[in-house]
Amino acid sequence: MNPFAEYVIAFLLLLGGAFTLIGAIGLARLPDFFTRLHGPTKATTLGVGAIMLSSVIYFTARGEGIGISEVLITVFLFMTAPVSANILAKAAMHIGVNTMEGTEGKPWEQ
Amino acid sequence: MLDRLSFPQPWLSLILFVTWQFLSDGISGGSVVLGLLLAWAIPQLTQGFWPERPSFMRFWLMPRYLARVIKDIIVASFQVAALILSPRQPRPAFVCYPLELEHPLAISILASTISLTPGTVSVDVSDDQRLLLVHALDAENDQQVIDAIRTRYEQPLLEMFK
Numbered sequence: 001m002n003p004f005a006e007y008v009i010a011f012l013l014l015l016g017g018a019f020t021l022i023g024a025i026g027l028a029r030l031p032d033f034f035t036r037l038h039g040p041t042k043a044t045t046l047g048v049g050a051i052m053l054s055s056v057i058y059f060t061a062r063g064e065g066i067g068i069s070e071v072l073i074t075v076f077l078f079m080t081a082p083v084s085a086n087i088l089a090k091a092a093m094h095i096g097v098n099t100m101e102g103t104e105g106k107p108w109e110q
Numbered sequence: 111m112l113d114r115l116s117f118p119q120p121w122l123s124l125i126l127f128v129t130w131q132f133l134s135d136g137i138s139g140g141s142v143v144l145g146l147l148l149a150w151a152i153p154q155l156t157q158g159f160w161p162e163r164p165s166f167m168r169f170w171l172m173p174r175y176l177a178r179v180i181k182d183i184i185v186a187s188f189q190v191a192a193l194i195l196s197p198r199q200p201r202p203a204f205v206c207y208p209l210e211l212e213h214p215l216a217i218s219i220l221a222s223t224i225s226l227t228p229g230t231v232s233v234d235v236s237d238d239q240r241l242l243l244v245h246a247l248d249a250e251n252d253q254q255v256i257d258a259i260r261t262r263y264e265q266p267l268l269e270m271f272k
Contacts, residue, residue: 019187026194034231035202038190038247042228046187068132082225082232089233089245099202 005061009054016050023047033097034089041085048077118157123149171270178262179223186228193248203249204233207242207256210264214239216271223263230255 026039052074059067117123130145131137193200211217217239221232224244233243246255 019191022191022194026190029194030200032202034233034245035200035247037231037245038229039194041225041231042187042190045183045226045228049183072129072132078226079222082222085225085231086221086233089231093233093243 001061005057009058009061012050012054012057016047016054019047019050020044032099033092034099037085037089037092041081044077044081049074117150117153119153119160122153126152168270168272171266175263175266175270178266179227182227182262190228190247200248201250203246203252203255205244205246205249205252205255207244207259209235209240209242210260211267211271212239213271216267217242220259220263220267224259230259 023039023042023044027036030036030039052070055070056067059070127145127149130148131141134141134144209217209220211220217235221235221242224230224232224242229247231245233245235242244255244259249255
């Protein structure tokens with residue numbers, strides 16, 4: 001395989017892994033439910049995006065055709081991640097989860 | 111009986127059919143038959159969930175919008191990562207965003223975009239569809255969040271759904 005492609009793949013894998021790890025750290029470190037929601041939902045967008053891209057480049061560089069299924073996985077993930085984040089946030093608002101001190105504004109009641 | 115065999119949403123059916131061809135290993139007789147069956151059945155089953163179609167939509171503006179969203183995701187991911195790793199506490203805020211968009215599909219695209227870009231999650235839409243509740247992870251003030259969403263995402267969507 002082209003050494004340049006190998007460097008790109010390794011870089012993307014490291015980047016994706018780092019963002020997924022940071023997302024997990026955010027889940028553990030951030031103080032309340034709503035701020036924790038930001039960690040994992042965002043780690044999937046860039047972390048998984050980078051890992052999928054490296055997979056596409058790997059299979060293309062090996063001459064096994066362009067990995068369309070990886071692209072589809074990314075598209076499906078990008079379509080479903082906001083929906084699940086939205087439902088989680090809505091459910092938390094409905095049952096009145098406590099927010100951290102210093103949060104500006106309030107979730108509304110309706 | 112015959113109207114049951116129709117395709118109520120031809121574009122959705124086409125997208126489903128093409129997606130199925132990509133998902134199955136190579137195009138074969140079986141994948142075409144199953145693809146056609148899915149392209150017929152899924153729009154029939156989900157018809158009740160779809161909002162009425164927008165009167166006019168400029169699809170060709172979509173790639174520019176997507177490119178901007180992807181760029182924002184990358185830039186903002188680094189900002190959120192730096193915030194998570196730094197010892198200081200975030201300054202979260204609930205922001206009420208006054209919507210200018212009216213079409214339900216446009217609002218759901220805007221809400222999904224807000225959730226995808228790091229640092230903001232859309233929480234709820236008010237019953238009259240005039241306000242969007244957004245949770246920002248680190249906001250200096252509300253107006254800044256509102257202005258960023260308005261200029262970066264809502265204006266292009268308004269152009270698309272005029």
